[in-house]
Amino acid sequence: MANDGEFKRDQNYITTRITADGRDGYPVEPGRYRLVIARACPWANRAAIVRRLLGLEDVLSMGICGPVHDERSWTFDLDPGGKDPVLGIERLQEAFFKRDPEYPRGITVPAIVDIPTGQVVTNDFAQITIDMSLEWTAHHRDGAPELYPERLRDEIDDVASKVFKDVNNGVYQCGFATSQEAYDEAYRRLWDRLDWLSDRLAGRRYLVGDTITEADVRLFTTLVRFDAVYHGHFKCNRHKLSEMPVLWAYTRDLFQTPGFGDTIHFPQIKEHYYVVHKTVNPTGIVPAGPDESGWLTPHGREELGGRPFGDGTPPRPPIEAERVPGPGEGASTAKPAH
Incomplete structure (x- = not known):
């Protein structure tokens, strides 16, 4: 946390890579x-x-x-x-x-x-x-999509960088700010960027090109948590996602796409934020809402064209050990992977 009350994320990670040629000492190997x-x-x-x-x-x-x-x-x-x-x-x-x-x-x-x-x-x-x-x-499976195509990488990187700074990390800067000034600045940047994203997605189905890319994956994981935790818990409360027509439809479109919504466990998401962040929520009370049924409603984004997987195909259903409860299935704990 900076002296001015701004949340500073530690971005120093273990950067060893697993590569096809094993140049960092860790070659790609099935099962390893x-x-x-x-x-x-x-x-x-x-x-x-x-x-x-x-x-x-x-x-x-x-x-x-x-x-x-x-x-x-x-x-x-x-x-x-x-x-x-x-x-x-x-x-x-x-x-x-x-x-x-x-x-x-x-x-x-x-x-x-x-x-x-x-x-x-x-x-x-x-x-x-x-x-x-x-x-x-x-x-990769037969029919796997190209999520980081070479011809679009510069644009994907540019969009992803903006999304990280102002949205992915921006919600945390709102939630963990310890001064009004730091919160106000993070809040302004978050909503300026969400408005920019809404404008960008108003006439196109996906963020870059006409298929799902890495950029969509990176934005989705923040938007899908927005109403459940960021709107209230992190004080990102100008609007709920469900009150932003373009972004709400965009996120529902991805949620209903195999590989996206079937990784989302809303009860665990809420439990983490509301229980772990004691400085933000000292009581540890986990809210019962919001209603999850809207995630499965029609989104209408198909009218914009685009092909989710390009020339590929949807992934198979999740393996049983990794299945999560869908909206309306209750708060049962996800089964562990083996």
Whole structure:
């Protein structure tokens, strides 16, 4: 937290990469690595979506932490015995300390762990999804979409940078500001950018090009959490997402696209934010709303054209161990991945 009350995100991550040629010492190998996420976390949600869209479930297993953590780290409390069934650890912290016993920074998701050594390879969330697209191509499913096409990368990077600064991170800068001035500035930038995005998406179905790209994945994970947590909990309350016609329709369109909404667990999202952030919500009370039924209503975005997967096809349904309850199915805990 800066002296002026502005929230400053620590963006120093373990940047080792898993690549096709193994140049960082970690070659792409089916079954060697485990992606660790939490359903609650928007940054981890990106990796879960991209893994689904590209069909990497059979080559990159996924561990799922519970929605609540303490100052030490995320825990595997959803799994039998409170241990990840593949890594055999109770806390993600253990994988970070195997890599560096003096690891000084936050224990974050998503993280990819090398199963043979039990060491974390990387928690660089922005690079993880790009590498899934570019380095794991030999293991993509038939019909996998091109989420980071070379011809559009400059535009995707430009849009994604704006979205990160003002929206993905902007909601946190609103919620964790400790001065009125810092909050007001973050609030202004957030809504200026959301208005810009609304204008951009008014006449086009997706952010860049006519198919889903990395840019859409990055925006979706913030917008899908907006009414449930950011509007009230983080004081981002000019409008609800459901009161912004273009962005509400856009987000519903993606939510109803295989690979997006089937990664979203609203009860865990709410539990994380309202329970963990004691400085923002000291009572720890988790709100009952909002009503989730609207997520499945018609969005009308097909009229704008575009093809979600380009020349590809939708991903298969989630494997049973990774299925989440859909809107209206209740607050049951997601089944752990094995």
